[in-house]
Amino acid sequence: MGKTLRREVGAEEIATPPYLRIQRLTKRFGAFTALDDISLEIAEGEFVCFLGPSGCGKTTLLRSIAGLDVQTVGRIEQGGRDISALPATKRDFGIVFQSYALFPNLTVTRNVAYGLDNTRARRADVVKRVRELLDMMGLVEHAAKYPAQLSGGQQQRVALARALATSPGLLLLDEPLSALDAKVRVYLRHEIKQLQRRLGVTTIMVTHDQEEALTMADRIVVMNQGAIEQIGTPLEIYRSPASAFVADFIGVMNFVAGSVVRDGALRLGQTELSCEVDGLAPGTPVTLAIRPEDILVQDARSGQANVVRVRVDALAFLGSFFRADIVADAMDGVLLRADLSVDLVRRLSIAEKSELAARLPPERIRIYPGDAIHR
Amino acid sequence: MRAFIGVIGLYLVVALALPLGLMLGKSLQGSRDEFVGLANYIRYFSTPALFQSIGNSLWIAILSTAITVPAAFAYAYALTRTRMPLRGLFKTTALVPILVPSLLPGLALVYLFGNQGLIKGLLLGHGIYGPIGIVMAEAFTTFPHALLIILAALALADARLYEAAVALRASPARIFWTVTLPGARYGLISATFVVFTTVITDFGAPKVIGGQYNVLATDVYKQVIGQQNFQMGAVVSVILLIPAILAFVVDRAVRRRQVALLSARAVPYEPTPTRGLDLAMLAYCTVIGMAILSIVAVSQFAALVKFFPYNLTLTWAHYDFDTKGGGGWASYSNSIRLALLTGAVGTVIVFAGAYLVEKARGFALGRALFHFLAMLPMAVPGLVLGLAYIFFFNAPANPLNVLYRTMTILVVNTVVHFYTVGHLTALTALRQMDPEFETVSASLKQPFYRTFWRVTVPVCLPSTLDIAIYMFVNAMTTVSGVVFIYGPTTELASISVLNMDDTGEIASAAAMAMMIFYTNVAARGLHLILARWLEHRTQAWRRR
Numbered sequence: 001m002g003k004t005l006r007r008e009v010g011a012e013e014i015a016t017p018p019y020l021r022i023q024r025l026t027k028r029f030g031a032f033t034a035l036d037d038i039s040l041e042i043a044e045g046e047f048v049c050f051l052g053p054s055g056c057g058k059t060t061l062l063r064s065i066a067g068l069d070v071q072t073v074g075r076i077e078q079g080g081r082d083i084s085a086l087p088a089t090k091r092d093f094g095i096v097f098q099s100y101a102l103f104p105n106l107t108v109t110r111n112v113a114y115g116l117d118n119t120r121a122r123r124a125d126v127v128k129r130v131r132e133l134l135d136m137m138g139l140v141e142h143a144a145k146y147p148a149q150l151s152g153g154q155q156q157r158v159a160l161a162r163a164l165a166t167s168p169g170l171l172l173l174d175e176p177l178s179a180l181d182a183k184v185r186v187y188l189r190h191e192i193k194q195l196q197r198r199l200g201v202t203t204i205m206v207t208h209d210q211e212e213a214l215t216m217a218d219r220i221v222v223m224n225q226g227a228i229e230q231i232g233t234p235l236e237i238y239r240s241p242a243s244a245f246v247a248d249f250i251g252v253m254n255f256v257a258g259s260v261v262r263d264g265a266l267r268l269g270q271t272e273l274s275c276e277v278d279g280l281a282p283g284t285p286v287t288l289a290i291r292p293e294d295i296l297v298q299d300a301r302s303g304q305a306n307v308v309r310v311r312v313d314a315l316a317f318l319g320s321f322f323r324a325d326i327v328a329d330a331m332d333g334v335l336l337r338a339d340l341s342v343d344l345v346r347r348l349s350i351a352e353k354s355e356l357a358a359r360l361p362p363e364r365i366r367i368y369p370g371d372a373i374h375r
Numbered sequence: 376m377r378a379f380i381g382v383i384g385l386y387l388v389v390a391l392a393l394p395l396g397l398m399l400g401k402s403l404q405g406s407r408d409e410f411v412g413l414a415n416y417i418r419y420f421s422t423p424a425l426f427q428s429i430g431n432s433l434w435i436a437i438l439s440t441a442i443t444v445p446a447a448f449a450y451a452y453a454l455t456r457t458r459m460p461l462r463g464l465f466k467t468t469a470l471v472p473i474l475v476p477s478l479l480p481g482l483a484l485v486y487l488f489g490n491q492g493l494i495k496g497l498l499l500g501h502g503i504y505g506p507i508g509i510v511m512a513e514a515f516t517t518f519p520h521a522l523l524i525i526l527a528a529l530a531l532a533d534a535r536l537y538e539a540a541v542a543l544r545a546s547p548a549r550i551f552w553t554v555t556l557p558g559a560r561y562g563l564i565s566a567t568f569v570v571f572t573t574v575i576t577d578f579g580a581p582k583v584i585g586g587q588y589n590v591l592a593t594d595v596y597k598q599v600i601g602q603q604n605f606q607m608g609a610v611v612s613v614i615l616l617i618p619a620i621l622a623f624v625v626d627r628a629v630r631r632r633q634v635a636l637l638s639a640r641a642v643p644y645e646p647t648p649t650r651g652l653d654l655a656m657l658a659y660c661t662v663i664g665m666a667i668l669s670i671v672a673v674s675q676f677a678a679l680v681k682f683f684p685y686n687l688t689l690t691w692a693h694y695d696f697d698t699k700g701g702g703g704w705a706s707y708s709n710s711i712r713l714a715l716l717t718g719a720v721g722t723v724i725v726f727a728g729a730y731l732v733e734k735a736r737g738f739a740l741g742r743a744l745f746h747f748l749a750m751l752p753m754a755v756p757g758l759v760l761g762l763a764y765i766f767f768f769n770a771p772a773n774p775l776n777v778l779y780r781t782m783t784i785l786v787v788n789t790v791v792h793f794y795t796v797g798h799l800t801a802l803t804a805l806r807q808m809d810p811e812f813e814t815v816s817a818s819l820k821q822p823f824y825r826t827f828w829r830v831t832v833p834v835c836l837p838s839t840l841d842i843a844i845y846m847f848v849n850a851m852t853t854v855s856g857v858v859f860i861y862g863p864t865t866e867l868a869s870i871s872v873l874n875m876d877d878t879g880e881i882a883s884a885a886a887m888a889m890m891i892f893y894t895n896v897a898a899r900g901l902h903l904i905l906a907r908w909l910e911h912r913t914q915a916w917r918r919r
Contacts, residue, residue, distance in 0.1 A: 087817075095814065105913070115819030162815070168818075
């Protein structure tokens with residue numbers, strides 16, 4: 001059906017329609033609004049991450065797409081078909097949970113074959129398909145084992161194989177990696193991403209781990225308190241966070257309170273910095289945001305634009321770089337975190353109490369109206 | 376799924392809610408079924424011979440609880456917190472009373488302390504018939520129930536708390552009062568309520584050894600069987616329900632609080648050998664264990680000799696049940712039939728019901744109502760349920776009255792009577808399963824019953840076996856639930872014990888009670904073998 005549809009649309013020369021279209025979705029549990037007017041489109045073959053703190057509604061959104069939590073209002077279309085009112089059994093998806101939910105009393109083979117058994121497929125075909133999946137997942141030698149006899153990473157792959165067995169159009173992953181050791185997690189990130197790209201299956205993964213989202217997703221949907229804060233590629237989300245929440249949630253961010261002086265200039269304490277002010281009127285209180293790696297520490301030579309004198313308050317060695325807590329007296333003694341390369345620290349003999357200069361490049365500064373510092 | 380909930384819910388409504396409701400109504404009616412308001416209650420409270428039983432019942436229950444709970448705590452402490460030898464044997468011994476009808480300790484106490492009793496001198500001139508006998512019998516009956524609850528509470532010990540206490544140089548006594556006892560407090564409270572409720576609602580012990588000492592449970596029996604005064608029977612039943620329901624509500628509230636007590640990171644406590652304590656506990660447990668075994672041994676011995684304790688010639692005469700009043704050997708086979716049917720039917724109903732309550736989505740009101748009905752039997756004494764059955768199933772207008780005095784109604788009654796424990800066992804097993812099994816199945820386009828059959832049932836098999844054996848054992852020993860509703864062709868072994876005791880055939884009564892005991896021991900043994908075999912055959916996945 002998906003193919004015919006695309007051919008029709010192609011004939012009309014319109015851009016490919018989204019595979020999944022969510023329109024004005026709201027979900028309430030009693031007085032609590034878990035999802036607040038969510039609209040979202042996902043293209044076929046895309047890998048999208050729902051990212052946010054716990055309780056932000058990301059899992060509820062995933063469950064709504066699966067038909068497990070029915071939305072209060074709103075519409076969901078999958079492959080051009082309205083699935084809003086369909087029960088989970090009538091929708092087309094495979095799902096992997098954080099707990100994997102592998103059937104403990106069935107072997108790996110039987111777990112993977114679970115969804116194939118009643119599709120009226122011939123037994124030989126089922127056996128072949130299971131074999132194929134186990135092969136793909138590198139699980140062939142574990143075929144006869146029970147879930148309890150497998151490692152966490154192996155169980156995870158069995159769950160994935162089971163979800164993919166019926167070749168669903170949509171793969172849903174609910175925090176699939178968070179129960180695993182750090183090392184296995186990093187390895188599986190890569191493996192899942194590779195697999196997804198190879199199969200081209202449209203995938204949605206829920207996670208609270210920003211690193212996971214940044215490394216795996218084609219696009220990230222950042223959520224907070226039941227609403228979408230920002231949708232974008234990992235680089236967009238990281239480089240241009242649309243709100244102070246996103247800026248704070250993704251990566252490490254310095255926030256400094258200040259106000260607009262005029263177009264193109266901000267005042268922070270006694271210092272004036274030039275940067276884009278997004279048309280805000282002079283006098284508007286704003287919050288400046290800049291990432292630690294974007295603060296350029298150099299010799300205490302002044303004169304350049306956006307350079308402030310700073311003193312190193314503390315220096316922490318983090319392996320491949322140093323993270324310095326620097327204090328700018330000319331900015332009301334605000335504390336900033338700056339990442340310094342090992343080489344730079346050696347070259348400038350930076351230590352605690354060193355006096356330096358720090359440049360805040362205008363193009364790296366983002367500002368948010370109001371007092372957005374919530375710490 | 377809603378339809379399934381409806382079917383099993385209907386069972387609980389017909390077999391529990393409607394009879395109980397009808398009984399409440401009966402307590403407000405006169406002898407010609409006319410409405411008389413609280414007249415029956417007023418008459419009850421203005422008849423000293425009747426309302427004195429409330430005080431008697433409370434006194435017996437408080438005394439039994441005050442003796443049994445500390446005794447069981449010390450026993451449980453010995454089993455879990457010392458390295459006393461033979462702990463497994465002592466545990467098994469303490470569980471023996473579960474396997475016998477509550478009439479048996481009464482019979483044995485008559486042999487030991489009765490007018491011709493072997494050691495009646497120990498009572499210093501007091502008679503065994505009355506409160507002393509009842510309390511001794513109740514202590515025997517309730518001991519294992521209290522023990523199991525406290526054992527569970529003491530088993531949940533976090534070794535790190537003990538290490539912290541030792542590191543802070545607390546004395547053993549201080550550790551006991553500040554760590555051990557608080558850790559077990561919910562178990563102790565729970566055991567207290569269970570013992571109290573069991574005693575206040577028990578009918579067997581006061582019937583056999585209560586003499587002229589009236590308690591609420593025997594009053595119900597006398598009003599109904601002796602005086603055919605059903606309305607007054609209903610009044611006493613309602614009064615009997617009050618403490619039972621109160622205790623039940625408090626107990627549930629307490630148990631709910633216990634959940635968060637032990638964190639997942641706790642380190643299990645391993646007792647270290649302490650010679651003095653271990654020996655003292657060994658002596659204590661030996662005394663308790665011998666007391667329990669002597670009750671059973673005396674019953675068996677008396678059943679095998681001509682006239683205990685005067686003529687100790689061995690004889691099978693007391694086993695000639697068919698000539699001894701009661702229901703004869705037929706009652707024994709009736710009991711086996713009832714126990715097998717209750718075990719099979721009850722397990723299916725209970726497990727299916729628990730599954731629906733736990734796994735169904737939405738329909739919250741229906742599920743909550745169902746759960747309430749499933750929990751209710753715990754608070755309803757067997758006699759009260761039995762009397763309610765008379766009112767409901769014996770009513771000429773009720774089309775179900777064809778069931779009256781049949782085996783079917785005994786099964787229906789017994790399943791309901793012991794529903795709650797099975798329900799909780801099944802719920803516990805179901806809650807240990809991943810809640811997403813059903814979701815995964817839905818995503819794989821599998822109907823819920825397929826997952827139920829292929830995953831839920833196999834995983835829960837050990838628990839369903841536990842439910843079955845629990846139902847079987849209780850169906851063998853129960854008296855109170857069925858004493859009002861058995862018929863001439865459906866008399867049970869436990870009822871025969873009661874009736875033979877009534878006609879003075881105490882040795883035969885003891886013999887039959889011991890038949891029940893052996894049957895239950897055999898059933899337990901079979902259960903153990905079956906469980907082992909099943910574990911080997913179908914639970915391979917549990918091994919790592």
